[in-house]
Amino acid sequence: MTKLTPPQDCQSMAEVRAQIDRLDIELVQLLAARAGYIDRAIQLKQLNGWPARIPERVEEVVMNARAAAEGEGLDPDLIEDLWRQLVDWSIAREARVIREE
Numbered sequence: 344m345t346k347l348t349p350p351q352d353c354q355s356m357a358e359v360r361a362q363i364d365r366l367d368i369e370l371v372q373l374l375a376a377r378a379g380y381i382d383r384a385i386q387l388k389q390l391n392g393w394p395a396r397i398p399e400r401v402e403e404v405v406m407n408a409r410a411a412a413e414g415e416g417l418d419p420d421l422i423e424d425l426w427r428q429l430v431d432w433s434i435a436r437e438a439r440v441i442r443e444e
Contacts (some may be wrong), residue, residue: 345369374429381433385440395437401430 345365351357388395405426412422 365443375441378436381436386435388437389441395434395441401434404430 347362348358349366350359350362353362383404385395387393408422408426411418412419
């Protein structure tokens with residue numbers, strides 16, 4: 344993670360915006376890295392004959408994100424909504440390859 348200026352040390356909106364832009368790039372990079380793991384999961388699921396969607400794992404991932412949000416003082420409902428969308432996208436990506444949909 345890049346060294347950021349703490350929010351309280353930003354002296355202008357331009358500086359705040361620059362820090363947000365840097366974080367957005369890092370978030371996209373992290374999501375791209377996550378997608379790489381999804382691609383590997385596809386290969387392993389195919390080898391094991393597993394489906395793309397494993398409901399108990401979906402709930403585990405979402406609850407982990409909720410707990411992390413609570414620990415960071417973020418709205419857990421917002422994070423759950425975002426993670427459900429992310430997980431659904433990941434499962435759709437897997438299902439296209441595994442040929443379930």
